Amino acid sequence: MSVATETDRLLLRDWRESDKQAFYDIMNTPPVMKHLGGVQDWEGWSAAYDRIAGFTRDFGHTFWIVEDKATGEILGFCGLKRVNAPGSGDLLGTPEIGWRLRESAWGRGIAKEAAIASLDLAFGRFGYPEVIAMTIPANTDSQGLMIRLGMVRREDLDFTDTRFGPELNPAIVWSIDAKRWPAARAAALA
Numbered sequence: 001m002s003v004a005t006e007t008d009r010l011l012l013r014d015w016r017e018s019d020k021q022a023f024y025d026i027m028n029t030p031p032v033m034k035h036l037g038g039v040q041d042w043e044g045w046s047a048a049y050d051r052i053a054g055f056t057r058d059f060g061h062t063f064w065i066v067e068d069k070a071t072g073e074i075l076g077f078c079g080l081k082r083v084n085a086p087g088s089g090d091l092l093g094t095p096e097i098g099w100r101l102r103e104s105a106w107g108r109g110i111a112k113e114a115a116i117a118s119l120d121l122a123f124g125r126f127g128y129p130e131v132i133a134m135t136i137p138a139n140t141d142s143q144g145l146m147i148r149l150g151m152v153r154r155e156d157l158d159f160t161d162t163r164f165g166p167e168l169n170p171a172i173v174w175s176i177d178a179k180r181w182p183a184a185r186a187a188a189l190a
């Protein structure tokens, strides 16, 4: 198991085999999955888990497990993949940040702390020039975090994810680039 990075309160680490079941038990609740198509069956989660493992293998980064350093508890995931959504056009392959926390971790600045650490890795260790984030219009919690991180809304990049119907579309896109990150980071921490 390797740790991608560490913050004051958190470890962002690779997945262990035992995390697959634990994550499903903790995270697969109606509030957490509200804007993600609703609660998943085991088959759906297994496919998602395989994609997460594939990102580590292919890119050396993924949506890492976010672990509470004080308790060892799994709080969710946060990290980096690359856009793989069908319908995303020119965005395909662009570095993408994503997050999903258990309900007990909401409203504590945990997602922001994990996201800042992930963007530091994106622009530092991985040398990416730009990172995007995407969600659906109804997910105002996720967009609130994008705003707190200083990400910029990119309506020109919005698209229809052809896997899903109107309840999970359009995919709306936000972006931050390496040049803007130092100032955005400072503002996010202020």
Ligand SMILES: CC(C)(COP(=O)(O)OP(=O)(O)OC[C@H]1O[C@@H](n2cnc3c(N)ncnc32)[C@H](O)[C@@H]1OP(=O)(O)O)[C@@H](O)C(=O)NCCC(=O)NCCS
Residues within 6 Å of the ligand: 031, 032, 033, 035, 036, 099, 100, 101, 102, 105, 106, 107, 108, 109, 110, 111, 112, 113, 134, 135, 136, 139, 141, 142, 145, 148
């Ligand atoms: C999206 C999601 C990760 C956002 O989490 P979050 O906890 O709202 O985000 P942050 O970490 O930035 O925390 C911000 C809140 O913590 C509060 N906070 C408390 N202590 C804090 C601290 N030490 N530092 C920063 N903020 C703190 C802030 O005031 C803010 O509260 P508010 O929303 O009441 O104003 C979370 O809602 C989630 O997991 N949703 C379900 C999954 C999902 O939809 N994922 C995204 C798919 S696109």
